[in-house]
Amino acid sequence: MGNSGRDRPAAIGHYSAGEVARLAGVSPQRVGSWARYGIVPRVSRKPSIYSYADAGEAVIVRYLIEHGVKPKPESTVSPLHAHLTGPVNA
Numbered sequence: 001m002g003n004s005g006r007d008r009p010a011a012i013g014h015y016s017a018g019e020v021a022r023l024a025g026v027s028p029q030r031v032g033s034w035a036r037y038g039i040v041p042r043v044s045r046k047p048s049i050y051s052y053a054d055a056g057e058a059v060i061v062r063y064l065i066e067h068g069v070k071p072k073p074e075s076t077v078s079p080l081h082a083h084l085t086g087p088v089n090a
Contacts, residue, residue, distance in 0.1 A: 012043075012052055012053065013051055013052035014046075014051065015049070015050045015051075015054070015055045016048060016049065016050075017031045017048050017050065019050075020040075020054065020055045023055050023059055024055070024058040025059075026062055031058055034058065034061060034071070035050075035054075037071075039061055039071040040054055040058045040061055041054060041057060042054055
């Protein structure tokens with residue numbers, strides 16, 4: 001077994017940035033921005049291709065933003081929970 005399996009989990013399924021954007025109710029540019037800043041992790045090794053889990057993260061991030069939670073760029077802990085800093089107006 002090689003190291004690559006330990007570096008990242010295997011991507012399951014695939015969506016384009018446009019499809020993820022449509023599911024999350026945001027623009028494809030927003031999805032790309034979230035991926036660049038590590039707010040929505042990208043499991044797939046292919047550029048602009050997102051897994052089912054990535055798409056789910058984007059939907060959750062949008063929901064949390066709408067409810068006053070501000071995403072925090074790049075963290076080394078767990079995917080979604082580590083990106084949250086608390087209410088925007090705190």
